[in-house]
Amino acid sequence: MTDLLQLIVAGTATGGCYALAALGFTLLWQASGTINFALGEMVMLPAFAMLFLLNVAGLPLPLAFLATCALAMAVLGAGFKRVVVDPLIRHGVVPLVIATLGLSIGVKQAVRGVASAEVFTFPSVFSDTLWNIGGLRVSAADIGTVLLACAVVAALQAFLSRTLTGRAMQAVAQNRDAARVLGINVQRMVLYAFLANALLATLAALLITPVYLAKFDMGETLGMKAFYAAIIGGFNNSRGALLGGVIVGVLENLVGAYISSGYKEGVALLLFLVVIIFRPQGLLGTVEERRV
Amino acid sequence: MTTRRTALTLGAALVTAALSYPAMAADTVKIIDNVELSGTGVTSGSMWQKGVDLAVKEINAAGGILGRQIAITHQDNQSQAQIAKAVATRAADEDPYVMLGPIFSGDVNVAMSVAAESEIPMIMGGEAVNLTTQGNQYVFRTSFSQANAMPKVAAYLAKAGIKSVAIVWVANDFGKGGRDTIISELGKRGIKVAADISTEPGQMDFTAAVVNAAKSNADALFAYTNEEESARLLIALRKLGYTKPIYGETVLTSQRVIELAGGAANGAKGHVGLSVDAPNPLVQEFGRKFKAAYGMNSDHNGIKGYTAVYIVKAITERIGKFDRKAFAKALHGATLLAKDYPGVLMDVTYDDKGDLNRESYLVEVKDGKQVITEVLPPLGKQ
Incomplete structure (x- = not known):
């Protein structure tokens, strides 16, 4: 029983990291109908930016994180929207999906060219503290990650439902034309979504890189898992991203421990397929009707 | 008149270049390194490459092997067996004296048939037992077999x-x-x-x-x-x-x-099997040189890459010519003492299968x- 709980706790922490990235998928989809398959690389880039600021500029981790947040909002938020999304979105989702796939490959190879294909160690924001609760060993990193992911989801939910800007963003997500008629600055709301996505990616990088280690292709697995998590939880629901992330993280651990590590990587894909077939709106998502 | 003189000058230059090419080629010895520079083996491959480069730099600075400079080429096999095989095949077409790498046993396992077919010695970093139990006379280890x-x-x-x-x-x-x-x-x-x-x-x-x-x-x-x-x-x-x-x-x-x-x-x-902290002055000196060159400590793969090149030098000097068959024959059963060949760092003995033995x-x-x-x-x- 303790082993099972151990797997669930650790899986929840990993799932929390997936959830932060998955939130980026749901936010962009809701705000601008964008599917971003370069999301994994948007986690990898802040990881390398933080490493640069830590090792070359000599900044402490908190400062490196804050500086990377600002940089990510400018480049991965506003820059990505302006350079990639705005020119392509008018042609539909498919060209944008293809463009982000290309961007993913390009970014990976660029980082490989600059930083080499080697793996780099990354400091943890949490201490090494380990608690033993009735035989269950819980690390500060696991608890911190879960709490942080929950807090981010709760804050995002509160922002979207209780603030004027959040409601305006929701209005844009539901009906752009109606939102425009109501006097909402649609482009600004969309930009906010991109900025929030960049922040979430940077936070995910901070939490997951100490365990995964920094490498040019570290975003491949993470991006894919986050996409599965977003679909499983519900592409149009922020809490769904958290649920999807946790389900993927926990299931991976259970399959790895009780079946085989060989099937571990496939479990998210299997669940993704089941959800797509039987509940395409995701576990917490709502059915969307679109005019054609 | 000017055009004719220019044509003559160009012609003379071309003839000179053509005549000097074989001479330049004869002054070098080609070694191709089939190495994991990306994919899951990049950590091992990068260290190996650094070790190889350090040895090549030292040997070339000291006059090369039998007076010929080493021309080393590193080719990335992406840590994938099928690409390692393709790299080995392409390398064999370039007619190198020796092939170095791969490091991953799975990559060696598929690439080493090329060494046997082309009769090119392959000094590799794999440790799986089966690499030297298949009767391949051209495969040699740089580390212990499992x-x-x-x-x-x-x-x-x-x-x-x-x-x-x-x-x-x-x-x-x-x-x-x-x-x-x-x-x-x-x-x-x-x-x-x-x-x-x-x-x-x-x-x-x-x-x-x-x-x-x-x-x-x-x-x-x-x-x-x-x-x-x-x-x-x-x-x-x-x-x-x-x-x-x-x-x-x-x-x-x-x-x-x-x-x-x-x-x-x-x-x-x-x-x-290998450590820069070993109580051995030659190994420790290598560790210092590696750190000075790359700003990091070498691991076992760095030592493997370094000694691989020095083994090529030692055996070639022992046979006194660039002859691949003679090289493979001479390395089987060879004992290289560090006092005679300091680049091999530690006394090492090869058996008739290409496995090595030394202290650990x-x-x-x-x-x-x-x-x-x-x-x-x-x-x-x-």
């Missing part, structure tokens, strides 16, 4: 009073070979395998493996994975509070893994450093 290393590890565990072990291994040729050999050696010493846990190459999350190892209640854990995975495993073991002794063979306690795992590597023990070390990671706890003599000299 068949030589695992008995030392098993004896170490037995001496430490370990009665049961949880084995965590990576599901590739290297890991499978190591797992099979250690299980056999543990069995001979009455040590029980309490858990047999396979993991995937490139695996990110080792929670399930650690939980299963802890659940087995084994006296110790034996890890046999590649560099990146070893670091992630050590981090997961620390994070989940695994308290039993952790043992490994070569990789787990290597400099690069210690660097990547940080404090999580402390306490890990194991057997290593038991180590423990203390305060982020690999500390040698015992020097083991070459097999057969105990």
Whole structure:
């Protein structure tokens, strides 16, 4: 029983990291109908930016994180929207999906060219503290990650439902034309979504890189898992991203421990397929009707 | 008139260039390195490449091999067996004197047939047992075969009073070979395998493996994975509070893994065939040169790459000519003493299969450093 709980706790922490990235998928989809398959690389880039600021500029981790947040909002938020999304979105989702796939490959190879294909160690924001609760060993990193992911989801939910800007963003997500008629600055709301996505990616990088280690292709697995998590939880629901992330993280651990590590990587894909077939709106998502 | 003079000048230049080309080519000796510079083996491959480059630089600065400069080319096999084979095939077409690499046993396993077919010696970094049991006369190791290393590890565990072990291994040729050999050696010493846990190459999350190892209640854990995975495993073991002794063979306690795992590597023990901290002045001098050149400590792969090039130099000078068949024949059964050939760093003996034998070390990671706890003599000299 303790082993099972151990797997669930650790899986929840990993799932929390997936959830932060998955939130980026749901936010962009809701705000601008964008599917971003370069999301994994948007986690990898802040990881390398933080490493640069830590090792070359000599900044402490908190400062490196804050500086990377600002940089990510400018480049991965506003820059990505302006350079990639705005020119392509008018042609539909498919060209944008293809463009982000290309961007993913390009970014990976660029980082490989600059930083080499080697793996780099990354400091943890949490201490090494380990608690033993009735035989269950819980690390500060696991608890911190879960709490942080929950807090981010709760804050995002509160922002979207209780603030004027959040409601305006929701209005844009539901009906752009109606939102425009109501006097909402649609482009600004969309930009906010991109900025929030960049922040979430940077936070995910901070939490997951100490365990995964920094490498040019570290975003491949993470991006894919986050996409599965977003679909499983519900592409149009922020809490769904958290649920999807946790389900993927926990299931991976259970399959790895009780079946085989060989099937571990496939479990998210299997669940993704089941959800797509039987509940395409995701576990917490709502059915969307679109005019054609 | 001017046009005619220009044409004559150009013609003379072309003739001079054409005549000088064979002379330039004759002044160099081509070596192609088939190495893991991306993919899951990049950590090993990068170290190997650095070691090779350092040796080539030193040898060329000292006049080359038999007066010829080494022209080294590194070709990335992306840590994929089929690409390693393609790289070897393309390399053979370029008619090199010797091929170096690959490092990963799976890559060596498919690439080494090219060495036999083209009769080009291949000095590689693989450790799986089966690489030198297939009768290939052109394949030579730079490190112990698992068949030589695992008995030392098993004896170490037995001496430490370990009665049961949880084995965590990576599901590739290297890991499978190591797992099979250690299980056999543990069995001979009455040590029980309490858990047999396979993991995937490139695996990110080792929670399930650690939980299963802890659940087995084994006296110790034996890890046999590649560099990146070893670091992630050590981090997961620390994070989940695994308290039993952790043992490994070569990789787990290597400099690069210690660097990547940080404090999580402390306490890990194991057997290593090569270490820059070895009580050997030549090896320590190499370690200093490596650090000065690259700003980092060399691990076993750096030493393997470095000694590979010096083995080429030593054997070529011994036979006195650039003859690939004679080279392979001379290396089988050869003993190279470090006092005669300092670049090989340690006395080494090759057998008729391409396996090598030399002294090795038991180590423990203390305060982020690999500390040698015992020097083991070459097999057969105990």
